[in-house]
Amino acid sequence: MAEGVYRTRVYYRDVDQMGVVYYSRYLEYFEAARTELLRRIGVQVPDIEARGYYLPVVASHCEYPGSARFDDLLEITCRLDQFTGARMRIEYRINCENKLIVSGYTEHCFTNRNQRPVRPPHFFKEALTNAQ
Amino acid sequence: MAEGVYRTRVYYRDVDQMGVVYYSRYLEYFEAARTELLRRIGVQVPDIEARGYYLPVVASHCEYPGSARFDDLLEITCRLDQFTGARMRIEYRINCENKLIVSGYTEHCFTNRNQRPVRPPHFFKEALTNAQ
Amino acid sequence: MAEGVYRTRVYYRDVDQMGVVYYSRYLEYFEAARTELLRRIGVQVPDIEARGYYLPVVASHCEYPGSARFDDLLEITCRLDQFTGARMRIEYRINCENKLIVSGYTEHCFTNRNQRPVRPPHFFKEALTNAQ
Amino acid sequence: MAEGVYRTRVYYRDVDQMGVVYYSRYLEYFEAARTELLRRIGVQVPDIEARGYYLPVVASHCEYPGSARFDDLLEITCRLDQFTGARMRIEYRINCENKLIVSGYTEHCFTNRNQRPVRPPHFFKEALTNAQ
Numbered sequence: 289m290a291e292g293v294y295r296t297r298v299y300y301r302d303v304d305q306m307g308v309v310y311y312s313r314y315l316e317y318f319e320a321a322r323t324e325l326l327r328r329i330g331v332q333v334p335d336i337e338a339r340g341y342y343l344p345v346v347a348s349h350c351e352y353p354g355s356a357r358f359d360d361l362l363e364i365t366c367r368l369d370q371f372t373g374a375r376m377r378i379e380y381r382i383n384c385e386n387k388l389i390v391s392g393y394t395e396h397c398f399t400n401r402n403q404r405p406v407r408p409p410h411f412f413k414e415a416l417t418n419a420q
Numbered sequence: 421m422a423e424g425v426y427r428t429r430v431y432y433r434d435v436d437q438m439g440v441v442y443y444s445r446y447l448e449y450f451e452a453a454r455t456e457l458l459r460r461i462g463v464q465v466p467d468i469e470a471r472g473y474y475l476p477v478v479a480s481h482c483e484y485p486g487s488a489r490f491d492d493l494l495e496i497t498c499r500l501d502q503f504t505g506a507r508m509r510i511e512y513r514i515n516c517e518n519k520l521i522v523s524g525y526t527e528h529c530f531t532n533r534n535q536r537p538v539r540p541p542h543f544f545k546e547a548l549t550n551a552q
Numbered sequence: 553m554a555e556g557v558y559r560t561r562v563y564y565r566d567v568d569q570m571g572v573v574y575y576s577r578y579l580e581y582f583e584a585a586r587t588e589l590l591r592r593i594g595v596q597v598p599d600i601e602a603r604g605y606y607l608p609v610v611a612s613h614c615e616y617p618g619s620a621r622f623d624d625l626l627e628i629t630c631r632l633d634q635f636t637g638a639r640m641r642i643e644y645r646i647n648c649e650n651k652l653i654v655s656g657y658t659e660h661c662f663t664n665r666n667q668r669p670v671r672p673p674h675f676f677k678e679a680l681t682n683a684q
Numbered sequence: 685m686a687e688g689v690y691r692t693r694v695y696y697r698d699v700d701q702m703g704v705v706y707y708s709r710y711l712e713y714f715e716a717a718r719t720e721l722l723r724r725i726g727v728q729v730p731d732i733e734a735r736g737y738y739l740p741v742v743a744s745h746c747e748y749p750g751s752a753r754f755d756d757l758l759e760i761t762c763r764l765d766q767f768t769g770a771r772m773r774i775e776y777r778i779n780c781e782n783k784l785i786v787s788g789y790t791e792h793c794f795t796n797r798n799q800r801p802v803r804p805p806h807f808f809k810e811a812l813t814n815a816q
Binding site (some may be wrong): 306310358 | 567
């Protein structure tokens with residue numbers, strides 16, 4: 289298991305006419321958070337791809353108990369659990385001023401360049417084990 | 421229950437370096453599909469807002485069994501079931517050349533201008549009943 | 553010279569908290585308009601890329617005399633002039649209810665897969681000549 | 685005149701299938717850079733709006749001599765010059781590893797809530813003068 293916190297500011301580009309972040313943009317924040325979490329445990333996404341692996345999303349889920357507004361500072365806690373077979377689940381909790389506004393998860397599997405599912409590569413499992 | 425089909429083309433703006441549509445963009449296609457479904461049953465989203473109601477998303481979910489590529493023509497089937505209390509669920513299936521590539525749902529509730537949940541307005545329930 | 557009109561609806565995803573389309577999204581509408589213009593003269597962008605050519609943007613410009621709102625139906629007139637050397641300029645005018653709201657242009661050059669500029673391929677110049 | 689530097693990482697969400705940042709996303713980076721520049725001179729955009737002013741973009745321009753790739757760390761230098769009448773021009777230069785990849789500008793004018801142009805408010809001109 290690995291966990292990290294990623295912080296980002298909300299800009300105009302992500303806010304809709306209700307004055308809140310548009311619902312799909314949180315998935316973009318999730319991506320930044322998981323990229324930084326992977327970097328922290330020693331795995332850079334471009335390196336994964338340079339080795340011939342991709343990590344596409346096979347499922348995503350969001351609950352929106354609150355909403356973020358323009359100029360808010362968001363704190364995204366991102367948690368990567370062990371694999372269930374070939375699938376990896378990453379969980380996210382977005383807080384703004386200590387209030388939970390969005391939670392969700394993404395599920396991923398490793399594929400090769402031809403988008404065929406493959407087993408998680410050794411270097412990745414090792415990095416995850418070392419992070420624990 | 422109401423159902424409709426919305427068609428859209430995939431452009432460069434939505435495709436990532438794996439050559440497939442970025443995972444959050446499908447939620448944008450979902451939005452277009454549900455806006456057009458509501459229009460078809462006689463409810464225009466700007467009218468909902470002009471009457472003082474908003475219809476924010478409280479949950480979203482996607483499964484990605486396939487993926488769309490640049491220039492693909494997508495067919496999004498969108499289905500609105502009855503309410504469960506104040507919550508409304510809309511289901512989506514995205515097909516490309518008769519192959520299912522993404523399925524998912526969004527859940528919505530009505531709120532007033534101050535983002536307080538309110539009961540579904542009469543004109544909306546009536547439109548939905550007439551559509552059946 | 554080739555000219556075409558592309559129509560698109562404005563959805564929530566592109567509207568900011570001023571209630572108008574966010575300024576960079578017009579460039580995304582421009583891309584859809586030029587892709588459809590090229591298709592109309594017999595050139596599909598995936599075919600260009602399959603032949604080993606890319607058509608990146610080297611400059612973009614927008615003037616915003618008006619603004620589009622949610623649910624507006626936009627009409628984008630797109631005009632492709634002859635090349636000036638290796639550069640090609642495409643001009644855009646976005647109208648909403650017969651009122652000009654945005655005008656602009658993009659400039660492009662052909663490159664190979666390694667992002668090196670190359671001369672416009674013969675099949676492309678021919679399609680452009682035939683369209684006149 | 686005021687000047688500031690804003691740094692951002694490139695994530696998957698902004699990269700297209702050529703493997704480079706999609707051309708309109710640089711305008712989104714510009715927005716973040718100018719929001720942070722204004723904050724540094726003591727002007728927060730939500731405060732401008734709370735006082736009844738908006739700062740829409742009336743023109744934008746980009747030149748793309750290079751391109752950014754996934755995971756690149758970008759440095760955006762943003763420079764706000766004095767007003768020419770009601771218009772304000774902000775200039776941007778995006779560097780990646782000390783190489784200029786994009787330059788451009790945006791032009792803005794102040795409006796009231798009804799999108800009517802108004803003169804730059806006193807508090808704004810003062811902040812700009814103090815920053816020099």
